[in-house]
Amino acid sequence: MEQHSDTFLENASAALKNSAQAERRDFIALFAPLIRTAAVEGFAEFDTLRAHVKRVRQHSLDHLEYYLGKFEHEAVHNGNHVHFARDGAEMNSIVLEICQQHSARRVAKGKSMVTEETGLNSFLQRAGLQVMETDLGEYIIQQAGETPSHIVAPALHKSAGEIRALFQSKHDLGARELPETVDLVSEARQVLREHFMKADVGIIGANALIAENGYSMLVTNEGNGDLCANLPRVLIVCTTIDRVLPLAQDATAMLRLLVRSATGQAQTCYTSFYSGPRRENDVDGPIETHFVLLDNKRSDILGGDYREMLECIRCGACLNHCPIYTSVGGHAYGWVYPGPMGSILTPLLTSLEQSNALPNACTSCGRCAEVCPADIPLPDLLRDLRHEETTKKLNAPRWRRGLKMHAWLARHPPLYQALTGMVIPVLNLFGRRRGSFKRLPLASGWTGQRDFPAPQKGTFMQLYKAKLKRQAAQEAKRNHEH
Amino acid sequence: MNEHAEQHVAPPRGIRVALFVTCLADLLRPSVAFASIKLLERAGCDVIVPLQQTCCGQPAYNNGNYEDTIPLAKQVIATLEGADYVVVPSGSCAGMITHHYPKLLEGQWRDRALQLAANTFELTVFLAEIVRIKAPGKAFPKLPAVTYHDGCAGLREMGIREQPRQLLRELCGIEVKELNHSDVCCGFGGTFCAKMPEISAKMVDDKLKNVMATGAGILAGGDLGCLLNIAGRARRHGEDIEVRHIAELLCQDLDTPAIGQGT
Numbered sequence: 001m002e003q004h005s006d007t008f009l010e011n012a013s014a015a016l017k018n019s020a021q022a023e024r025r026d027f028i029a030l031f032a033p034l035i036r037t038a039a040v041e042g043f044a045e046f047d048t049l050r051a052h053v054k055r056v057r058q059h060s061l062d063h064l065e066y067y068l069g070k071f072e073h074e075a076v077h078n079g080n081h082v083h084f085a086r087d088g089a090e091m092n093s094i095v096l097e098i099c100q101q102h103s104a105r106r107v108a109k110g111k112s113m114v115t116e117e118t119g120l121n122s123f124l125q126r127a128g129l130q131v132m133e134t135d136l137g138e139y140i141i142q143q144a145g146e147t148p149s150h151i152v153a154p155a156l157h158k159s160a161g162e163i164r165a166l167f168q169s170k171h172d173l174g175a176r177e178l179p180e181t182v183d184l185v186s187e188a189r190q191v192l193r194e195h196f197m198k199a200d201v202g203i204i205g206a207n208a209l210i211a212e213n214g215y216s217m218l219v220t221n222e223g224n225g226d227l228c229a230n231l232p233r234v235l236i237v238c239t240t241i242d243r244v245l246p247l248a249q250d251a252t253a254m255l256r257l258l259v260r261s262a263t264g265q266a267q268t269c270y271t272s273f274y275s276g277p278r279r280e281n282d283v284d285g286p287i288e289t290h291f292v293l294l295d296n297k298r299s300d301i302l303g304g305d306y307r308e309m310l311e312c313i314r315c316g317a318c319l320n321h322c323p324i325y326t327s328v329g330g331h332a333y334g335w336v337y338p339g340p341m342g343s344i345l346t347p348l349l350t351s352l353e354q355s356n357a358l359p360n361a362c363t364s365c366g367r368c369a370e371v372c373p374a375d376i377p378l379p380d381l382l383r384d385l386r387h388e389e390t391t392k393k394l395n396a397p398r399w400r401r402g403l404k405m406h407a408w409l410a411r412h413p414p415l416y417q418a419l420t421g422m423v424i425p426v427l428n429l430f431g432r433r434r435g436s437f438k439r440l441p442l443a444s445g446w447t448g449q450r451d452f453p454a455p456q457k458g459t460f461m462q463l464y465k466a467k468l469k470r471q472a473a474q475e476a477k478r479n480h481e482h
Numbered sequence: 483m484n485e486h487a488e489q490h491v492a493p494p495r496g497i498r499v500a501l502f503v504t505c506l507a508d509l510l511r512p513s514v515a516f517a518s519i520k521l522l523e524r525a526g527c528d529v530i531v532p533l534q535q536t537c538c539g540q541p542a543y544n545n546g547n548y549e550d551t552i553p554l555a556k557q558v559i560a561t562l563e564g565a566d567y568v569v570v571p572s573g574s575c576a577g578m579i580t581h582h583y584p585k586l587l588e589g590q591w592r593d594r595a596l597q598l599a600a601n602t603f604e605l606t607v608f609l610a611e612i613v614r615i616k617a618p619g620k621a622f623p624k625l626p627a628v629t630y631h632d633g634c635a636g637l638r639e640m641g642i643r644e645q646p647r648q649l650l651r652e653l654c655g656i657e658v659k660e661l662n663h664s665d666v667c668c669g670f671g672g673t674f675c676a677k678m679p680e681i682s683a684k685m686v687d688d689k690l691k692n693v694m695a696t697g698a699g700i701l702a703g704g705d706l707g708c709l710l711n712i713a714g715r716a717r718r719h720g721e722d723i724e725v726r727h728i729a730e731l732l733c734q735d736l737d738t739p740a741i742g743q744g745t
Contacts, residue, residue, distance in 0.1 A: 013680050026688075030663070323667050327684045361678060363671025363685075364544060365634035380585075386546030395545075399677070403542045407550035410505075410536040411557055417536075420509055435744030436717045445676025449683040450714030453510065453742035460503050460512035464531060 001119050001147060005334035005346055005355035012328040012361075021157050025326050028156065032320035035264025036371065043260060053257055054375045056250045057311040061302060067211040067244045068293070074214025078276035081290045084241070088118030091294045095120060095203065095236055096127050098290055102234050104129065104200035110218070110225040111135035112205030113151055113314065114294055115238050116336045117349065120203070132195045134224040136188055143170050149330030151337060152262050152316035157329055160184065192224070202228035202286065204274075206239040207258065207313070208251040209291075215275050216291065217251045219259060219268040226272050235286040237274065240294045242302075242310040248273075254313060257373035261315035301348055306381055309344050311374040318368035318378060324361050333358060340368040340378045347385055356394045359385035417461050424459045431455070497613075499527040500565035502558075502579070502602075504572045505537035506706040507727075511741065514706065517733035518571045518605055525613040532561045538578045544672045548586060555583045559594050567612070568602040571729050572705050573636020576604040581639050604636060605729060606704055610645040615653065622654045622734060626699025626724070630658045631689070631712065633705030634667050646704055646728050653732050659696040663688075670711040686715040693723060700724045700740075702731050713742040 004011065016022060040046045060067055072082045085091035091114075099107065107129055115121065121131045121142070133142040137155035141148060144166050148154030155163070160181050167178060167187055178184050204225045206216035216237050218225045229235050245251050259265050278285035301310055319325045319339030330338035335355070337345045343358035352359075359382045368378045389395050409416045431437050431454025440452050457463075499522050507514040515531075522529045539554040558579065562568045570576040580599040587595045609615045628650065636642040650656040669675060669685025689712060693701050701723050703709045713725035724740035739745055 009678065009680075012678070016680055016684055022684075029666075323669070323685050323688075324678075324681055327681050360674070361681070363634070363667045363669065363674045365667035365671070366638040367634070367665065367667070370638060383544065383546055386544075387548050388546070390546045399545070399673070400547075403545050403547055403673075404550055406537075407539065407542040407547065407554055410539065410554055413534045413536050424509055433744050435739055436714065436742040438718075443676075445679055446714070449675075449679045449718070450686070450711065451717035451742060453710050453713055453717070454744075455510045456512050456738075458512070460508040460515045461533065463512050464515070465533070 001116055001336050003335045003346075003350055003354055005350070005358055008332060008334060008355075008357035008361065011332035011334055015328045015332045020159065021329060022327075024157065024159065025329055028320060029323070029326035032264075033371075036261060036317055036320065039260035039264040039266065043256070043266070046257070046260070049253060049256060050373055050375055053250070053254050053373075054311065056245065056253070057374065060245050060250075061242065061307065061310055064241065064244065064302065067246055068241055070211040071209050071214055071244050074211065075276070075291055076214070078214045079279075079289070080214065080276045081288070083290060083292045085292055085294045085296075087296050088294070091115075091118045091238065091292050091296075092120050092123040094290075094292050095238065096124060096129075098234065098236055099124065099129060099201050100127075102200060102288075104234065106195065106199045107131045107201045107203055108196050108199035108228045108232060109133050109138075110202070110204035110220070110228045111138050111154070112203070112238055113148070113336060114205055114240055115203065116148060117296065118238075118294065120238070132192070132199070134192050134196065134228055135220070136185065136222060136224075139188055139192065140166065143167075147331065148336070149338070150316060150319060151314055151330075151342075157331065196227045196231050199228070199232040201234045201236060202230075202232040203236045203238060204228050206237050206243055206274075208254060209239065209244040209293075210246075210248050210251050210273075211244055212247050213275070215248070215273045217255070217271070217273050219255065219271050221263070221265075221269045223270045226270060229272070229274055230285055233287050235274070235277075235289045237289070237291045238294070239291070240296070240298055242298050258313050258315050261313075261317040261371065261373040297349055305384060306344060306348055308374075308376050309341070309348065309381060311376055312341050312345075313374050314341075315373055317371045317373065321367045321371050323365065323367070324363070328361075333361075340382065341376075344378065344381050344385065352385065352388055352392065353394060356385075356389045359383075359389065360395075417459065420459050421462045424455045424462075425457060427455050428457045432457070497527055497566045499529050499567045499569050499608075500562050501529055501531050502535060502538070502562060502568055502570045502575065503531065504570060504575045504706065506710070507571060508536075510710065511706060511727065513735060513738045514571050514727040514729050517727070517729035517735055518569065520733050521605070521609060521615065521729060522569060522613075524618070525609060525615040527567075527613060530565060534561045538575045540574065540578050540672055543578065543582060543586070552586055555586055555595070556591055559583065559591070559598050562602075563594060563598050566601065567608065568598065569605055569608045570602065571605040571727065572707075573604050573633045573640050573642050574705050574707065576602060577635040577639035604640050604642055604704065606645040606649055607640065607642055609732070610648050615649070617653050618734075622656075623736065625654065625656060625731075625736075627659050627697060628656050628700045628702055628731070629661050629693060629696040629698035630664070630728075631661065631668065631693075631701055631703035631705075631708055632664050633703060633708045636704055637665060642704065646702070649728070649732055650702070654734070659698045661689075661696060662692045664692075668708045668712055670707045672707065675711055682711075683715065686711055690715055690719070690721060690723075694721060698723075700726055700731070702726050702728045704728050706741075709741055713740070717742045
């Protein structure tokens with residue numbers, strides 16, 4: 001996917017000016033935390049389970065090679081083909097090759113952020129394949145030529161009115177006007193049904209890979225994943241190596257956290273386990289099945305300081321609870337993964353040079369870490385990325401130098417106090433009448449949006465030292481009088 | 483209830499408390515530090531203000547400049563560690579000392595940081611749970627309704643939520659009019675508000691909307707950063723709200739002009 005994270009501030013500025021979308025984001029900011037809180041509070045063991053799943057995830061990552069080997073062995077035993085792809089380009093070529101082997105023309109695709117990461121759709125389309133997204137949200141943005149703005153709800157940014165206009169321009173509707181939301185859904189269902197029946201290859205993602213039995217697990221609310229998996233002749237599951245868990249019960253334990261955190265449900269409408277191709281007496285199912293497991297720098301992340309990020313289960317709770325994400329929306333982040341998790345993943349999966357604004361889109365408020373079902377210290381990882389940014393001198397020199405100078409001054413108390421003791425009374429002199437400044441030299445970042453409250457008549461240190469002096473003088477005077 | 487506080491029994495009178503003023507109170511609002519001293523003395527503490535203190539290092543630290551934060555952290559530790567307790571009139575600076583210094587430092591310095599962290603408290607936690615300050619003899623003047631802003635670091639790192647409300651109730655007879663979405667950041671975030679001013683402005687506008695919706699005349703809070711941000715935006719928009727630090731309110735100091743207000 002094309003990246004424009006380097007213009008985050010401009011993207012954000014444009015997003016803030018789109019008031020219709022801003023209103024919908026405000027609604028999500030209120031609504032999503034409510035349903036998540038209700039679901040989590042209704043499940044007494046959430047925190048215990050979170051700690052348990054964290055240990056399981058850590059263990060799986062500690063022994064990733066073993067569990068991947070075990071998964072591969074079991075999956076092959078079940079009749080699957082297992083491929084490993086070093087990077088996105090390799091994943092795309094493997095998928096294309098499978099499609100070509102079967103002379104496929106049509107692909108039905110389930111929702112997969114991994115294939116957004118690798119740009120699979122456009123790659124297959126360039127090779128002449130017809131690729132249809134079948135998740136309703138993904139279908140909408142595919143029709144609109146847009147990218148997901150949320151990892152769970154990709155078309156979150158679009159209103160019913162926009163979707164209606166889109167269908168009116170893209171579908172042959174005749175006299176139908178699709179007045180209600182339900183009409184929009186059935187219209188999409190109708191179009192998608194036909195495609196499911198005609199598709200030669202189905203491509204889906206996975207929420208987990210289970211090492212003990214070689215199955216993959218997928219949750220959806222629309223059932224489109226199952227139609228992609230069962231109707232076409234060939235099934236390809238595209239996911240990443242870090243999804244592997246030792247046991248089936250680990251996957252279901254993770255599921256309890258995932259669904260409550262993502263949509264506030266206790267369970268999604270569909271939870272499916274895919275074992276492999278149709279067996280001799282099966283009445284349906286694909287004839288051939290493949291797993292394509294992508295690395296794309298995850299091995300590097302595993303060996304580095306941001307390893308905990310691999311424990312992310314892609315629930316989107318950090319997005320829904322981040323006041324910056326809900327202010328500017330997912331597109332501002334300029335790549336596949338937005339919000340707090342995206343501000344960490346984007347620099348790791350692309351480069352910090354292209355995306356160093358993202359780790360700065362954080363006030364360290366800690367709300368993301370509080371709700372993260374994988375218990376990832378997101379604000380700490382974001383700060384560590386800012387550390388890397390400043391070490392590599394990627395941030396603006398005036399900020400870097402200014403902060404360095406401030407820290408240096410703070411380490412020299414007499415100088416610091418002498419300097420601030422000169423500046424503060426002057427600011428007080430000019431500001432005390434009005435109480436605040438509309439403009440202030442060197443502080444345009446602050447005063448562009450808000451007044452700068454004027455200081456009181458001196459620094460505390462000045463006033464306090466003066467007070468100590470007065471007290472000492474009085475005491476000396478008293479002693480003298482006695 | 484702050485877990486950190488539970489392990490401490492109420493101390494005898496005459497304990498030595500070092501006040502960490504914080505740079506924002508030092509530079510922009512000394513009345514917060516003077517009010518803190520008054521409250522601590524009223525609670526029976528001997529307050530010392532180490533004169534070598536400047537800033538806890540959050541600006542550099544939050545921007546990822548760990549190298550320059552480390553010597554500053556050591557300086558703060560050496561300046562404060564002699565006292566029985568360290569009290570900080572800011573949740574975020576208290577969080578910096580108690581949670582982030584130990585992460586930054588190694589070896590003996592880490593041990594010293596942990597020792598200091600164990601004795602360091604945010605002001606309202608210290609007053610409500612450690613020294614259990616009593617209501618003053620004199621009646622509190624009639625106040626406009628008060629709403630309260632929970633700073634994020636105080637709320638999530640330091641477990642501060644009930645303590646300021648309890649103090650306002652017990653010392654001032656005020657029941658806080660709660661803000662909707664009080665757990666959402668006001669958009670300050672240290673240098674964030676200057677680096678991403680447009681996004682920050684959207685966040686502080688959301689906060690101000692909720693503040694004004696309470697109908698309260700005073701917004702109190704425990705973190706000057708947030709309060710300067712909210713007061714500055716309120717001034718810019720001409721919103722009629724007095725923004726004050728909780729220490730000033732608890733001290734019944736209403737003569738000092740509110741943050742951003744003229745004389």
